[in-house]
Amino acid sequence: MDLRQLGEFGLIDRIQKRSPPPAGPVPLGIGDDAAAILPPRKQYLLLTTDSLIEGTHFDPAFSTFQEVGYKSVMVNVSDIAAMGGVPRYILISLGLTERQTIEEVDRLYKGIESASRKTGLDLVGGNIAFSTGPFFISPTVVGEVPKKEMLTRAGAREGDILYVTGTLGDAAAGLALLKKGVETKPFARLVRRYRAPQVRWREGRLLAKARIPSAMIDLSDGLSSDLGHLMERSGLGAEIEADRLPLSPPLRRAALQMGADPIEYALNGGEDYELLFSVPRTKIKQLEKLIEEGSIAAHRIGRMAPSRTGLRLIDSSGQSRTIAPGGWDHLRKGRKK
Amino acid sequence: MDLRQLGEFGLIDRIQKRSPPPAGPVPLGIGDDAAAILPPRKQYLLLTTDSLIEGTHFDPAFSTFQEVGYKSVMVNVSDIAAMGGVPRYILISLGLTERQTIEEVDRLYKGIESASRKTGLDLVGGNIAFSTGPFFISPTVVGEVPKKEMLTRAGAREGDILYVTGTLGDAAAGLALLKKGVETKPFARLVRRYRAPQVRWREGRLLAKARIPSAMIDLSDGLSSDLGHLMERSGLGAEIEADRLPLSPPLRRAALQMGADPIEYALNGGEDYELLFSVPRTKIKQLEKLIEEGSIAAHRIGRMAPSRTGLRLIDSSGQSRTIAPGGWDHLRKGRKK
Numbered sequence: 001m002d003l004r005q006l007g008e009f010g011l012i013d014r015i016q017k018r019s020p021p022p023a024g025p026v027p028l029g030i031g032d033d034a035a036a037i038l039p040p041r042k043q044y045l046l047l048t049t050d051s052l053i054e055g056t057h058f059d060p061a062f063s064t065f066q067e068v069g070y071k072s073v074m075v076n077v078s079d080i081a082a083m084g085g086v087p088r089y090i091l092i093s094l095g096l097t098e099r100q101t102i103e104e105v106d107r108l109y110k111g112i113e114s115a116s117r118k119t120g121l122d123l124v125g126g127n128i129a130f131s132t133g134p135f136f137i138s139p140t141v142v143g144e145v146p147k148k149e150m151l152t153r154a155g156a157r158e159g160d161i162l163y164v165t166g167t168l169g170d171a172a173a174g175l176a177l178l179k180k181g182v183e184t185k186p187f188a189r190l191v192r193r194y195r196a197p198q199v200r201w202r203e204g205r206l207l208a209k210a211r212i213p214s215a216m217i218d219l220s221d222g223l224s225s226d227l228g229h230l231m232e233r234s235g236l237g238a239e240i241e242a243d244r245l246p247l248s249p250p251l252r253r254a255a256l257q258m259g260a261d262p263i264e265y266a267l268n269g270g271e272d273y274e275l276l277f278s279v280p281r282t283k284i285k286q287l288e289k290l291i292e293e294g295s296i297a298a299h300r301i302g303r304m305a306p307s308r309t310g311l312r313l314i315d316s317s318g319q320s321r322t323i324a325p326g327g328w329d330h331l332r333k334g335r336k337k
Numbered sequence: 338m339d340l341r342q343l344g345e346f347g348l349i350d351r352i353q354k355r356s357p358p359p360a361g362p363v364p365l366g367i368g369d370d371a372a373a374i375l376p377p378r379k380q381y382l383l384l385t386t387d388s389l390i391e392g393t394h395f396d397p398a399f400s401t402f403q404e405v406g407y408k409s410v411m412v413n414v415s416d417i418a419a420m421g422g423v424p425r426y427i428l429i430s431l432g433l434t435e436r437q438t439i440e441e442v443d444r445l446y447k448g449i450e451s452a453s454r455k456t457g458l459d460l461v462g463g464n465i466a467f468s469t470g471p472f473f474i475s476p477t478v479v480g481e482v483p484k485k486e487m488l489t490r491a492g493a494r495e496g497d498i499l500y501v502t503g504t505l506g507d508a509a510a511g512l513a514l515l516k517k518g519v520e521t522k523p524f525a526r527l528v529r530r531y532r533a534p535q536v537r538w539r540e541g542r543l544l545a546k547a548r549i550p551s552a553m554i555d556l557s558d559g560l561s562s563d564l565g566h567l568m569e570r571s572g573l574g575a576e577i578e579a580d581r582l583p584l585s586p587p588l589r590r591a592a593l594q595m596g597a598d599p600i601e602y603a604l605n606g607g608e609d610y611e612l613l614f615s616v617p618r619t620k621i622k623q624l625e626k627l628i629e630e631g632s633i634a635a636h637r638i639g640r641m642a643p644s645r646t647g648l649r650l651i652d653s654s655g656q657s658r659t660i661a662p663g664g665w666d667h668l669r670k671g672r673k674k
Contacts, residue, residue: 009566027381031570032489033419033555034385034480039376044364047462048371049430049477055469082370093386093430093475125384132392133470138430140386140477143371152369218370229346233368 003102008128011102015109015123022122024088035124037089043144048079050220051138062178065104067195069111072137074199075220077119078273080143081201082218084151084208089142090121095131108137119201149208156215156234156278160304163287165200165274166297167248168223169262172269177254189250197273203296204275212287213277222268226276228311228325234278237309240267240302240323243316267313267323278304340439345465348439352446352460359459361425372461374426380481385416387557388475399515402441404532406448409474411536412557414456415610417480418538419555421488421545426479427458432468445474456538486545493552493571493615497641500624502537502611503634504585505560506599509606514591526587534610540633541612549624550614559605563613565648565662571615574646577604577639577660580653604650604660615641 003011016030028036039045052058052072063071073090080087092112096105116123121141174190184191200218207213217230223240231238245266255262275298279287290296305312314320340348353367365373376382389395389409400408410427417424429449433442453460458478511527521528537555544550554567560577568575582603592599612635616624627633642649651657 027484028487028489032491033416034383034422036381036383036420036482036487039378039380039382041376043376044373045376045382045479046371046373047426047428047477047479049428049462049475050464051430051432051466051475053432053466053468053470056467079370083373085371089384091384091386091477093388093477095388095390095432095473095475125386127387127475129388129390130393131390131471131473133390134468136432136468136473138386138388138432138464138475140384140428140430142384145373147364150365150373152365154369 001102003096003100003105006102011105011128018109019123020113020117023120024122026122026124029124035091037124037142040144043146044150046080046083046085046143046145047140048076049138049140050075050079051136053136054134062175063195065107066111068137069108070115070196072139073112073115073119073121074197074273076139076141077115077121077201078199078218078220080141081199081204082151082216082275083143083145084149084204084216085143085145086205087119087121087141087143087201089124090116091124091140092126093138094126094128095136096128097131097133097135100135119199145208149211151208151213151216153215153217153230153233156230156236156304157280158236158304158306160214160278160280161284161300162238162240162276162278162302162304163298164246164276164301165203166198167246167251168272168274169251169265169269170248171197171271172265173251173254176258180258182257187250187254189248190254194271197271199273200275206290206296207277210286210290212279212283214280216275216277219272219274219276220270222270223276224267224311224323225325230276230278231311234304235307237305237307237311238302239305239309239312239314239320241314244299244301246299338439340433340437340442343439348442348465355446356460357450357454360457361459363459363461366461372428374461374479377481380483381487383417383420383422383480383482384477385413386475386477387412387416388473390473391471399512400532402444403448405474406445407452407533409476410449410452410456410458411534411610413476413478414452414458414538415536415555415557417478418536418541419488419553419612420480420482421486421541421553422480422482423542424456424458424478424480424538426461427453428461428477429463430475431463431465432473433465434468434470434472437472456536482545486548488545488550488553490552490554490567490570493567493573493641494617495573495641495643497551497615497617498621498637499575499577499613499615499639499641500635501556501583501613501638502540503535504583504588505609505611506588506602506606507585508534508608509602510588510591513595517595519594524587524591526585527591531608534608536610537612543627543633544614547623547627549616549620551617553612553614556609556611556613557607559607560613561604561648561660562662567613567615568648571641572644574642574644574648575639576642576646576649576651576657578651581636581638583636
């Protein structure tokens with residue numbers, strides 16, 4: 001049986017039947033005109049949507065449908081994480097093409113379910129349509145955050161210290177390796193980070209609950225670009241110390257092999273899905289304690305500066321230069337510079 | 338300046354600047370990682386998403402970008418209406434192609450804003466991505482409904498009377514006229530209903546508040562298909578009286594001109610965006626009073642029957658025949674029969 005024989009309603013039935021029971025109370029899930037959820041008390045509801053389009057955001061040669069499903073959920077969870085929120089519900093809007101098979105759609109949902117289970121999301125609805133063009137998946141994720149704990153891109157103050165979770169540039173280097181067609185086995189970590197990002201929703205929640213950051217953003221377009229958003233919203237500049245950028249050993253090796261500068265991947269490579277946050281000096285001790293006891297993996301990379309500073313990179317010799325946001329712009333379909 | 342020069346972030350700025358101030362309190366709107374809204378008390382939150390894809394759901398030769406923007410909002414509002422809810426917030430996920438100009442995107446948002454203003458929606462976020470394929474727009478609408486007033490597709494009882502708002506088949510006939518390339522001026526109403534559907538959110542809310550329907554659904558795929566969903570969810574069959582189907586005079590004239598049966602459009606034509614609802618006999622008087630005083634335009638078209646009846650159409654001579662759901666299936670890209 002192919003997708004056409006199964007039809008839209010057959011497919012919706014199939015998805016509904018394979019969906020695990022919701023983790024929380026859901027008054028009305030898949031299968032009616034809309035889903036109904038119970039709103040939280042004393043919390044904000046967070047809403048975000050981010051799509052993956054074949055040919056723009058992924059290449060079927062580099063990612064399986066299961067990975068695409070998984071990643072499409074995670075990139076949205078990352079936005080909830082950046083607000084300090086808890087991911088709760090997800091809707092999936094699909095654009096399927098003639099080429100898709102039922103097996104591929106099953107694998108897609110396997111990835112969606114795996115990411116949802118991991119992050120505590122209940123799949124409550126969506127839409128399935130036919131597209132003549134590239135396949136696309138556009139999830140919407142609903143999260144919750146206690147009102148006093150919500151973090152935004154605004155709120156950083158001059159002198160606040162900049163931290164970033166995990167390591168930077170891995171996913172971009174993983175994609176570069178795939179595109180060059182080199183043997184990726186020695187760089188499995190990088191490729192995995194591109195295909196199935198480690199999203200920091202636990203860390204985001206922990207930081208928000210502890211009221212440590214003054215501002216936070218997730219790194220989807222690249223450090224220079226996303227830090228630019230945080231600077232703009234906070235009305236500030238920033239200084240980054242090149243030596244402090246957390247680079248994984250496989251990234252260093254991959255950059256060497258490709259004759260590239262690993263700092264470039266860390267600054268301008270997209271899809272890190274790490275959290276970048278500014279911390280007031282009064283909260284540094286509290287954060288460093290969390291880092292020491294292993295509750296969160298984060299590195300200090302610089303500090304917020306006056307607006308006139310712009311974005312400056314300080315190298316190991318103490319020299320500093322202005323850098324332009326160089327991350328991904330979805331309409332420019334590439335690097336900004 | 339073209340879209341590429343403006344870039345994703347320039348476009349988001351432009352959209353944010355042109356957006357009217359929110360109608361309700363919105364703690365955080367466009368421009369951060371996620372939007373934050375205040376959840377209602379004692380109400381369910383309703384979530385729905387429905388996309389329009391170029392070449393599948395609309396043809397740029399038949400609809401302007403403004404109409405596509407308007408309609409993309411309205412088809413989602415219709416789902417909230419079918420639950421008896423109030424539309425509150427909207428997110429827009431866009432897939433733009435290389436062909437789009439800034440002016441087209443401006444017109445698209447003009448339509449989005451017009452529909453949003455009309456229905457009380459606040460645009461709080463979204464996503465803009467580049468697509469190699471057809472243009473798509475995938476809104477997510479969030480609504481609210483008092484817990485005790487929510488209406489679903491389930492809940493109809495045997496003997497309940499079926500009503501439908503407005504008239505049926507107009508939009509499908511309007512599209513058929515456009516496709517045939519005939520002069521549409523005498524049929525402006527039909528074409529308008531295809532391009533800019535009259536969505537029944539006020540009627541849906543009124544019915545829900547008065548606790549009149551036992552079940553409700555919006556007609557997007559066609560009466561036979563959508564009634565099929567209501568039957569299935571309620572575990573019942575239904576009988577429709579052909580003579581009672583509300584057909585507009587221009588639909589009758591258009592069908593005559595095209596040599597088609599107007600009943601076919603009413604039964605199987607999609608995109609009516611009217612509400613179909615079942616009413617217990619004890620509530621009929623109350624509903625008929627609302628109809629008489631002009632609070633709602635609705636017509637009685639049949640009744641809910643035992644499951645074994647299936648879906649039957651009774652003609653003027655009293656003869657009845659079983660009909661199969663013949664509405665739109667998005668994966669089959671056409672009629673089901």
